[in-house]
Amino acid sequence: MVVDNVATIWVSWVNVGEFVAESWGSTKLATMDVSCPHEGFAVMVDSDDVANQSGRLLHVAGNCVSFRTKHGATILANTWHKGSLSFPVS
Secondary structure, three states: OEEOOEEEEEEEEEEOOOEEEOEOOEEEEEEEEEEEEEEEEEEOEEOOOOOOHHHEEEEEEEEEEEEEEOOOEEEOOOEEEEEEEEEEOO
16 A cells, blocks of 8 residues: 555465575565665564564565565474565655
8 A cells, every 4th residue: 555655565474385584685575566765674473483573574675575584594384474564665
């Protein structure tokens, strides 16, 4: 949704297979019809039972939406992830 040049996205996804998320690496989730002139981050929550949930991030840059982790992590199969982020668009 875009209102007055500010976009808000809501992300909810389940990864089917296990994967390794490298520290600050990006797992591309989607592309957008609008572009963010800067990077934006928001904390995501997921169903993985880890103490460091704050290390799971929703990231936006340009027209790409990605999942990032602050620390390398193995993301187990069938983990659900949820997050939202508002950011300026051009």
